[in-house]
Amino acid sequence: MSVIGKRAVRREAQVRADGAGLFTDDMKIHGMLHAAVVRSPVARGEIIRLESRSASRLAGFEGLFTYKNIPGRNSVPIVIDDQPCLAAGRVNYIGEPVAIVVAQSRETARKAAGMVTVVCRELPPLLDPLTARNHRKIRLYGDDNIFKHMKIRRGDVDSAFRLCDVIIENEYRTPFQEHAYIEPQAMIAVPNPDGTIDISGSMQCPFYVRKAVTTVLGLKDSAVRVVQCATGGAFGGKEDVPSLVACQAALGAWLLKRPVKIVYDRTEDMICTSKRHPSVVRYKSGASSDGILRAVEVEYIIDGGAYATLSAVVLFRGTVHSVGPYRCENIKVDSYAVATNKVPAGAFRGFGSPQILFAVESQMDQLAEKLGLDPLEFRRRNILKRNDVTATGQKLQYSVGLEDTLDRVIRVSGWNPRSDREKDTGFGLSTIFYGVGLGAGGKHLARTGANVIMNADGSVTFSVGTTEIGQGMVTVLSQIVADRLGVPLDWVTMIPTDTSRVPDSGPTVASRSTTMSGNALLDACTKIRTQLIDEASLILGCRPDQIILDDGFARTETKSIPLLEVIKACTAKRRCLAAEGWHVSPPTSWDDETGRGDAYVVYSWATNLALVKVDRETGEVDVRKIWAAHDIGKAVNPALAEGQIEGGTLQGLGYALMEEMAVDSKGKLLNTEFSTYILPTAADQPDIVPEIVEHAYPDGPYGAKGFGEQPLMGIAPAIANAIYDAVGVRIRDLPITPEKIWRALKDTNHKDRISGRDRAHS
Numbered sequence: 001m002s003v004i005g006k007r008a009v010r011r012e013a014q015v016r017a018d019g020a021g022l023f024t025d026d027m028k029i030h031g032m033l034h035a036a037v038v039r040s041p042v043a044r045g046e047i048i049r050l051e052s053r054s055a056s057r058l059a060g061f062e063g064l065f066t067y068k069n070i071p072g073r074n075s076v077p078i079v080i081d082d083q084p085c086l087a088a089g090r091v092n093y094i095g096e097p098v099a100i101v102v103a104q105s106r107e108t109a110r111k112a113a114g115m116v117t118v119v120c121r122e123l124p125p126l127l128d129p130l131t132a133r134n135h136r137k138i139r140l141y142g143d144d145n146i147f148k149h150m151k152i153r154r155g156d157v158d159s160a161f162r163l164c165d166v167i168i169e170n171e172y173r174t175p176f177q178e179h180a181y182i183e184p185q186a187m188i189a190v191p192n193p194d195g196t197i198d199i200s201g202s203m204q205c206p207f208y209v210r211k212a213v214t215t216v217l218g219l220k221d222s223a224v225r226v227v228q229c230a231t232g233g234a235f236g237g238k239e240d241v242p243s244l245v246a247c248q249a250a251l252g253a254w255l256l257k258r259p260v261k262i263v264y265d266r267t268e269d270m271i272c273t274s275k276r277h278p279s280v281v282r283y284k285s286g287a288s289s290d291g292i293l294r295a296v297e298v299e300y301i302i303d304g305g306a307y308a309t310l311s312a313v314v315l316f317r318g319t320v321h322s323v324g325p326y327r328c329e330n331i332k333v334d335s336y337a338v339a340t341n342k343v344p345a346g347a348f349r350g351f352g353s354p355q356i357l358f359a360v361e362s363q364m365d366q367l368a369e370k371l372g373l374d375p376l377e378f379r380r381r382n383i384l385k386r387n388d389v390t391a392t393g394q395k396l397q398y399s400v401g402l403e404d405t406l407d408r409v410i411r412v413s414g415w416n417p418r419s420d421r422e423k424d425t426g427f428g429l430s431t432i433f434y435g436v437g438l439g440a441g442g443k444h445l446a447r448t449g450a451n452v453i454m455n456a457d458g459s460v461t462f463s464v465g466t467t468e469i470g471q472g473m474v475t476v477l478s479q480i481v482a483d484r485l486g487v488p489l490d491w492v493t494m495i496p497t498d499t500s501r502v503p504d505s506g507p508t509v510a511s512r513s514t515t516m517s518g519n520a521l522l523d524a525c526t527k528i529r530t531q532l533i534d535e536a537s538l539i540l541g542c543r544p545d546q547i548i549l550d551d552g553f554a555r556t557e558t559k560s561i562p563l564l565e566v567i568k569a570c571t572a573k574r575r576c577l578a579a580e581g582w583h584v585s586p587p588t589s590w591d592d593e594t595g596r597g598d599a600y601v602v603y604s605w606a607t608n609l610a611l612v613k614v615d616r617e618t619g620e621v622d623v624r625k626i627w628a629a630h631d632i633g634k635a636v637n638p639a640l641a642e643g644q645i646e647g648g649t650l651q652g653l654g655y656a657l658m659e660e661m662a663v664d665s666k667g668k669l670l671n672t673e674f675s676t677y678i679l680p681t682a683a684d685q686p687d688i689v690p691e692i693v694e695h696a697y698p699d700g701p702y703g704a705k706g707f708g709e710q711p712l713m714g715i716a717p718a719i720a721n722a723i724y725d726a727v728g729v730r731i732r733d734l735p736i737t738p739e740k741i742w743r744a745l746k747d748t749n750h751k752d753r754i755s756g757r758d759r760a761h762s
Contacts, residue, residue: 183232401631428722465505486549511706648711
């Protein structure tokens with residue numbers, strides 16, 4: 001492997017650094033119009049009428065369109081088809097799209113949209129998922145406002161708890177988290193004379209976008225071409241939402257027969273696009289005196305917002321991960337995705353796992369403390385190892401590197417839980433796992449296509465159905481292609497993702513790009529490689545199995561020839577040096593009644609150790625250092641893997657300590673600017689020590705498995721555990737702000753003083 005495992009520079013790094021790359025809003029098309037959205041002013045209500053006369057009088061106004069103008073079906077399909085493209089008769093969250101305004105300039109379109117009044121009969125909203133669930137009068141979805149209920153049943157929980165020596169029971173809460181990608185939502189729709197339409201934009205999932213546009217316009221798949229532009233960040237926020245944005249541009253373009261661009265401004269983007277699901281987790285866990293986890297009972301509730309979007313599959317992942325990476329024979333889990341009158345929640349890095357793992361890892365530390373064990377020893381006694389069985393009954397037969405990640409972190413940090421440390425400093429541990437790919441909850445989408453062409457001059461172009469969203473996919477996949485074909489990396493180029501070039505390849509989510517597209521590319525490259533090896537063996541006079549293709553040469557142990565000569569010979573003989581590749585994920589299984597099955601094809605594993613110092617006077621937390629070790633199967637590009645660890649860790653720090661969207665009593669988001677939504681900056685970044693552990697995944701390309709989401713997932717509980725270790729207060733609702741710590745310390749000091757007086761009196 002001359003290219004695999006090398007620290008190759010990001011393929012797009014230079015153009016990004018130079019500012020030369022073109023994003024959606026950089027594109028201009030002759031005759032292009034601009035669209036803006038008229039949105040609901042209330043969280044729940046009945047639409048009485050639109051008042052648009054003044055807007056229509058603006059110079060440059062081209063049209064206003066409502067659900068009545070939709071030629072196809074008024075639905076944006078994701079998982080459950082409950083979300084309309086434009087509200088019809090009622091609205092269910094502040095910011096819900098009601099109409100599209102198209103004008104000759106962006107300024108005019110936005111001004112006109114602001115002049116349209118949506119007259120509503122306002123109704124009382126449901127804003128709390130606990131209140132909304134099974135509400136007796138208000139029906140937002142079905143008969144109970146529950147998008148999805150999932151469960152796991154294993155063993156006898158009640159009997160097991162009766163035998164436990166220690167039981168810990170708590171409630172945890174987590175908030176909305178904003179994706180905060182640099183580039184807001186943006187799309188361009190271009191109608192063609194032949195009755196087709198081209199969509200270009202910022203997105204993760206082109207095939208989702210195509211399905212939405214064909215639904216709304218009433219077209220065949222072949223009539224809609226979707227091309228991904230350079231995408232300025234996503235983190236899950238450009239999985240579901242771009243389908244809606246594309247339909248907004250496409251509707252105006254289709255009806256006016258002119259190109260239409262739509263770009264959200266930052267405030268609009270933050271008001272109306274998906275967030276991480278808020279959650280309530282009620283967690284009970286019990287252990288025996290020998291430090292073994294014996295029973296777990298969980299109620300996990302996520303706030304899905306007004307429409308289902310991806311809540312069902314987010315819930316699936318959270319449910320599977322609800323016991324963490326631990327052995328336990330007795331489990332009862334009930335999880336719910338609930339409808340409320342808030343902006344729909346959707347995909348966000350970790351996809352339902354960070355919420356539940358915050359609770360899991362907090363519980364582990366509390367069990368250890370009550371048993372008189374340090375948190376490291378308690379985890380060593382309970383973590384999953386090879387041939388163990390997960391909470392869903394899945395036997396782990398390969399690529400199980402959790403123990404090695406734990407050992408690596410302890411070794412490189414030198415941490416000993418019993419050692420003395422500086423006053424008000426503390427260490428916090430988390431051990432986590434992540435199911436790679438879509439799993440049993442999305443196995444109908446678990447396929448991927450690729451196309452590879454080797455040209456007569458040796459240059460190689462390839463196409464895949466997954467997208468580059470900042471994770472380094474272009475570079476990693478180029479390395480896989482170069483290695484398999486035996487060419488230098490600079491001979492290889494990826495073509496922008498385009499639905500007309502490869503068959504439906506599912507979404508770019510669930511850390512699946514490297515494994516799925518990588519395997520599809522290997523399939524295609526192997527066909528071309530066979531042609532090259534056959535021709536090289538004829539030229540060199542040897543058997544095909546003696547040929548090695550490497551770094552631009554075909555060679556045996558005794559002789560070699562430039563690969564370009566082999567390619568020239570293939571071209572002269574009209575050998576085919578182009579191929580399509582296809583990969584289908586290995587089988588998974590799931591039983592809805594018991595929550596049993598092989599939920600994911602493989603898991604990635606991680607250990608995080610956080611060092612913090614807490615200021616007792618202010619409650620401020622200084623995260624000084626985080627050690628993060630990840631088993632990723634095989635690092636195709638170690639530099640990019642380390643970058644993922646560093647970026648995800650900082651994003652997890654924001655989730656732990658500062659990121660929160662406030663919602664008022666009417667369902668309005670209050671902090672919809674980067675000036676009021678607090679994000680970690682370079683000044684907040686601790687010293688991050690990324691460590692890569694490699695337990696090869698046999699079905700992955702060169703042993704690789706996905707892990708891009710995992711670096712965020714265990715940071716919040718590690719920091720929470722470290723804060724407790726430092727000053728003895730445990731915060732169970734994120735973010736862990738200085739105010740919460742200060743109040744908890746004040747309350748603890750008050751209780752200590754009262755307790756001291758009682759002891760003195762006695």
